[in-house]
Amino acid sequence: MREAKNLICVTCPKGCExxxxxxxxxxxxKGKICKKGKSYLEQEFREPKRTLTTTILTQDSRLKRFPVRxxxxxxxxxxxxxxxxxxxxxxRPPVKASDVIVRDLLQTGIDVIxxxxxxx
Amino acid sequence: MVQKAHIDLxxxxxxxxxxxxxxxxxxxxxxxxxxxxxxxKPGGILRQCIHAGFxxxxxxxxLTGPEYAxxxxxxxxxxxxxxxxxxxxxxxxxxRVLTVVSEQAGLRQYECGSIILAMGCRERPxxxxxxxxxxxxxxxxxxxxxxLINMEGYMPGRTVVVLGSGDIGLIMARRLTLEGAQxxxxxxxxxxxxxxxxxxxxxxxxxxxxxxxxxxxAEVHGDRRVQGVTLVQVDDQWNPxxxxxxRIDCDTLLLxxxxxxxxxxSKVAGVSMDSRTGGAYVNDYxxxxxxxxxxxxxxxxVNDVVDNVSSEGESAAHxxxxxxxxxxxxxxxxxxxxxxxxxxxxxxxxxxxQKDTTLHIRVKRPMSxxxxxxxxxxxxxxxxxxxxEMIWVTVPKEVFRNAGAPIMVCCEER
Numbered sequence: 001m002r003e004a005k006n007l008i009c010v011t012c013p014k015g016c017e018x019x020x021x022x023x024x025x026x027x028x029x030k031g032k033i034c035k036k037g038k039s040y041l042e043q044e045f046r047e048p049k050r051t052l053t054t055t056i057l058t059q060d061s062r063l064k065r066f067p068v069r070x071x072x073x074x075x076x077x078x079x080x081x082x083x084x085x086x087x088x089x090x091x092r093p094p095v096k097a098s099d100v101i102v103r104d105l106l107q108t109g110i111d112v113i114x115x116x117x118x119x120x
Numbered sequence: 121m122v123q124k125a126h127i128d129l130x131x132x133x134x135x136x137x138x139x140x141x142x143x144x145x146x147x148x149x150x151x152x153x154x155x156x157x158x159x160x161k162p163g164g165i166l167r168q169c170i171h172a173g174f175x176x177x178x179x180x181x182x183l184t185g186p187e188y189a190x191x192x193x194x195x196x197x198x199x200x201x202x203x204x205x206x207x208x209x210x211x212x213x214x215x216r217v218l219t220v221v222s223e224q225a226g227l228r229q230y231e232c233g234s235i236i237l238a239m240g241c242r243e244r245p246x247x248x249x250x251x252x253x254x255x256x257x258x259x260x261x262x263x264x265x266x267x268l269i270n271m272e273g274y275m276p277g278r279t280v281v282v283l284g285s286g287d288i289g290l291i292m293a294r295r296l297t298l299e300g301a302q303x304x305x306x307x308x309x310x311x312x313x314x315x316x317x318x319x320x321x322x323x324x325x326x327x328x329x330x331x332x333x334x335x336x337x338a339e340v341h342g343d344r345r346v347q348g349v350t351l352v353q354v355d356d357q358w359n360p361x362x363x364x365x366x367r368i369d370c371d372t373l374l375l376x377x378x379x380x381x382x383x384x385x386s387k388v389a390g391v392s393m394d395s396r397t398g399g400a401y402v403n404d405y406x407x408x409x410x411x412x413x414x415x416x417x418x419x420x421x422v423n424d425v426v427d428n429v430s431s432e433g434e435s436a437a438h439x440x441x442x443x444x445x446x447x448x449x450x451x452x453x454x455x456x457x458x459x460x461x462x463x464x465x466x467x468x469x470x471x472x473x474q475k476d477t478t479l480h481i482r483v484k485r486p487m488s489x490x491x492x493x494x495x496x497x498x499x500x501x502x503x504x505x506x507x508x509e510m511i512w513v514t515v516p517k518e519v520f521r522n523a524g525a526p527i528m529v530c531c532e533e534r
Contacts (some may be wrong), residue, residue: 010321011317013506015317015318053170053180055271057268063271064272065272065273115190116186117190
């Protein structure tokens, strides 16, 4: 059982605060929180996830970095491991935006995709 | 003698405002237009903003900056937009003659039916905020560091203090952390963060980076390279509070202390400027004080959401189209808008009353449960308002009709 946390909801710009804790196998949320916010906060308490956006090396281009992102959110705890893994990945042209660069990143089931075209 | 070519529409800048303006102008039927940009690729600052959060309004999904630019570039390609890249606009005159220079084509001049200003903004540098101390290497504006890391592949430093909690500063705190640097603190002179809540949570809380509100940099230490900064708490007059100084060792100081619309061209041409926004005075068609010259996006006023920048580009394109076609409605009876002490800025500044008009309003301080009033005929209840989040509110044209005096815009907490 993890201890209670004060979390800020980021589903809209209002930024409501809530106290979130686990009780008898379910997640409890206390605070003036809307329906959408409640499900965000429950997920955030159980397993926070983030979409990782970063850059990888390009083979030859004058600009040395190429923008990529995960195709969906990955567990927050895996962010640094993902960065470490991607530091050794190089992209070879030609690539089109949305092309898969890394399939199933760290067995998360999530791919790493290109954010731009890269021509030869 | 430089030969003058004629074009219907010139767009200066190929960032989100310029790209959206170009696509919209083509769709409206303006064939003869050129987009000028000094960079080698269109896209402007979007190319270095690799984080997500763009496009929620325009594309109903969360895109990164390069993806957002890519979508607009594809649209521009489909519409046959003509770009003049690696080209710097040197001067614009009041008769809408542009002087441009590029390595490939040398010096050229264009007589333009209309011009859309879409040059974006620059970062406020150290000199503009007067930080005391030595002048070592290792002090960067946040956007410069962003370009170095995200495009050129250089790390600006290993241990970092960020001054200013604007969105770029917050996003760079996360970016530097993910790339292996240690961000020791973000200092903000105001009693509340300048950036969006989402960025405070996902860029600072996620990585346990302390946010020190009502703090600023009292001194920079180091001779050749930054060795540390002294942070100090400030009172509500922004004066340092004695005895609250603390030194933090670091090799890099990042500045995220505001953006300034890049209006050198506009000023030389004689466009009237608003000292609060740093941009041009415009009417509800985004036309400046110079007939046929339009302004949109961050060169008009600094926006917080890129989708809004694109929307302004589209509106400016609509105005430019009407001007080129000689179909601009009668603009003689315009009313001006005036904010009370709760209002930081309003765009547009003058309204024709010819169409319903979206006002872009920034409040001066955070407020909750407020009523926004425009003249006598319009009010809107809002749950909250913050200086960091521009309010977009569409006001029916009747409110602006037959209103001789300036129309007052005010906010009142209920």
